[in-house]
Amino acid sequence: MIEAVTKGFKETFGYEPAGVWSAPGRANLIGEHTDYNEGFVLPFGIDKRTYVALSPRSDSICRVSSDIDGNTYQTDLSSKPVGLDWALYPLGVAWVMREWSKGGFDAYFTSNVPVGSGLSSSAAIECSIAVALNEIWSAGRTKQQLALIGQRAENDVVGAPTGMMDQTASMLAEADSAVFLDCQSLEAKPVSLNLEAHDLVVAVIDTRVAHRHSDGGYRVRRESCERGADILGVSSLRGLSVADLPRAEAELSEVDFRRVRHVITENQRVLDTLEALKNSDLERLGELLLASHASMAKDFEISIDELDLAVEVAMQSGAVGSRMTGGGFGGAAIAVINKNLLGSLEANCKAAFDKAGYLEPKIFPVVPSAGARRDR
Ligand code: ADP
Ligand code: MG
Numbered sequence: 001m002i003e004a005v006t007k008g009f010k011e012t013f014g015y016e017p018a019g020v021w022s023a024p025g026r027a028n029l030i031g032e033h034t035d036y037n038e039g040f041v042l043p044f045g046i047d048k049r050t051y052v053a054l055s056p057r058s059d060s061i062c063r064v065s066s067d068i069d070g071n072t073y074q075t076d077l078s079s080k081p082v083g084l085d086w087a088l089y090p091l092g093v094a095w096v097m098r099e100w101s102k103g104g105f106d107a108y109f110t111s112n113v114p115v116g117s118g119l120s121s122s123a124a125i126e127c128s129i130a131v132a133l134n135e136i137w138s139a140g141r142t143k144q145q146l147a148l149i150g151q152r153a154e155n156d157v158v159g160a161p162t163g164m165m166d167q168t169a170s171m172l173a174e175a176d177s178a179v180f181l182d183c184q185s186l187e188a189k190p191v192s193l194n195l196e197a198h199d200l201v202v203a204v205i206d207t208r209v210a211h212r213h214s215d216g217g218y219r220v221r222r223e224s225c226e227r228g229a230d231i232l233g234v235s236s237l238r239g240l241s242v243a244d245l246p247r248a249e250a251e252l253s254e255v256d257f258r259r260v261r262h263v264i265t266e267n268q269r270v271l272d273t274l275e276a277l278k279n280s281d282l283e284r285l286g287e288l289l290l291a292s293h294a295s296m297a298k299d300f301e302i303s304i305d306e307l308d309l310a311v312e313v314a315m316q317s318g319a320v321g322s323r324m325t326g327g328g329f330g331g332a333a334i335a336v337i338n339k340n341l342l343g344s345l346e347a348n349c350k351a352a353f354d355k356a357g358y359l360e361p362k363i364f365p366v367v368p369s370a371g372a373r374r375d376r
């Protein structure tokens with residue numbers, strides 16, 4: 001990948017890049033739609049990354065190109081980028097970081113993170129360029145600050161109202177670990193997953209049904225959560241616990257109540273998962289993953305038939321637990337499963353999807369991997 005992105009840069013811009021940086025996609029073990037409610041999440045970086053080869057320029061022009069298409073997009077740092085397709089992600093990061101800029105840059109991206117699969121190719125591209133610019137502009141931002149910069153680019157420039165989980169995972173991830181993040185205090189700590197010791201892997205079942213967060217579903221869920229917090233008199237749903245559910249049911253509309261119940265119970269499930277991991281209690285871990293999926297399917301209503309089938313087949317194939325991962329309305333499910341059962345999981349999923357008339361899913365293991373870094 002490092003060779004490929006260097007070659008792409010040279011072919012596009014005609015000279016050698018100053019360096020190569022990369023950032024991983026992420027899978028979320030548990031804690032979905034809790035980030036923008038100031039709750040808890042437990043994602044990990046995956047062994048699929050977006051690489052950027054980059055060189056500073058002495059003028060204020062920024063050019064970005066990617067093997068995703070043949071196009072090179074160009075802006076000037078003096079104006080906010082608009083309408084530039086995928087280039088809004090990296091140019092958005094540059095825009096948010098402009099106060100530290102020492103001039104423009106040329107950048108070329110190569111990635112093996114599946115796009116639109118809920119594995120956060122968007123955070124991977126944002127975080128790869130954020131670490132690169134932080135270095136070449138001597139911006140001195142911490143990884144935590146760079147994660148928030150990536151989120152701001154996605155919210156304010158791309159226009160997707162997403163929380164901070166994806167960028168935090170991509171920036172702060174560590175090998176063999178998940179990142180436990182408290183989205184209220186912004187405290188983050190690595191949590192050892194220790195899957196290897198139990199011969200377990202996390203398998204991704206990518207339904208290949210693409211989601212888009214800038215579409216309506218995500219925004220409408222956020223609005224339900226904000227309304228719920230407002231009516232119940234708290235600044236965010238983090239201010240509520242399972243004990244508040246009867247009051248929530250009495251005061252909220254039926255739909256808003258179910259949205260709020262998902263968030264409240266999901267926060268508790270993240271904390272319970274930490275406990276289960278600490279005790280190597282795999283049965284409990286499995287129960288929590290399944291309960292999370294059920295809550296997303298029934299209360300939050302962000303699953304789709306393909307994801308429900310993926311979870312069902314994973315469990316029939318002997319998984320410890322399984323759930324959809326990411327924002328929903330498409331994308332991927334994860335299954336924690338014995339590594340010797342990967343082959344049958346793949347065969348069973350493909351057969352079941354074929355029978356149901358769905359697209360052929362992609363099944364692959366992901367290894368918890370390090371966060372954003374310089375590679376060359
Ligand atoms: P996800 O983050 O789940 O993959 P998103 O819809 O949030 O899905 O982000 C996907 C978008 O991010 C793509 O449609 C594209 O605009 C941009 N993107 C991601 N990776 C790349 C890349 N390597 N090159 C160019 N654009 C990319
Ligand atoms: Mg995304």
